[in-house]
């Protein structure tokens with residue numbers, strides 16, 4: 474499942490192809506990603522539009538259009554579990570997993586989503602409910618310390634998008650390992666001196682992952698699991714993760730066996746030796 478670093482890398486990858494360009498027309502092939510709108514409602518909104526900017530907010534790709542009277546200025550795309558956005562200058566062949574086709578003045582952008590958990594919508598109210606971006610310059614250790622007002626386990630708290638935007642299951646495990654903090658620790662038991670350590674770990678782990686994903690794109694490798702039927706570059710022994718999906722393997726830092734538990738219905742991985 475793509476998380477913040479995978480989406481950020483994708484946005485940086487697509488931006489030079491799309492920003493400043495004109496979207497000629499859009500075809501939505503499946504109704505589910507644009508719910509509650511119907512494809513026939515959405516398609517007229519996404520025709521002859523110039524893209525002013527493409528950016529990421531949490532795990533959403535946000536397309537900002539040049540304003541036109543009575544038309545929305547935003548398109549949100551969420552890749553869900555398995556989605557991908559592929560730009561090509563040639564007309565794409567077309568496949569069973571295509572859910573939306575966007576024809577641009579100089580190429581084609583195809584949204585593929587085999588499991589159809591993704592979103593393709595001009596409704597952007599969800600953005601207002603998101604917490605701060607962990608990589609933004611105005612996100613400080615002091616902002617992060619506000620998570621300490623809860624008794625929830627710190628990993629569950631970090632994954633609440635109203636508290637911090639875009640931290641997903643894989644990177645929550647990884648950055649807590651980097652910070653030496655147990656994912657099961659109550660948020661209100663994080664000590665004052667630990668918030669800056671956790672803040673640094675968030676930045677480092679996410680930035681490193683963005684750089685790794687960009688390198689994967691440059692090498693022609695799908696950067697995340699399950700993209701359109703391939704497993705991406707994480708599937709083999711070269712997994713970049715130190716705890717995620719490594720139950721019972723020795724911790725690279727201290728040699729203790731990595732453990733796994735369930736938190737909020739998701740698997741958490743941590744090292745009992747170097748995370749307290």
Ligand SMILES: [Zn+2]
Nearest residue numbers: 724727744747
């Ligand atoms: Zn360890």
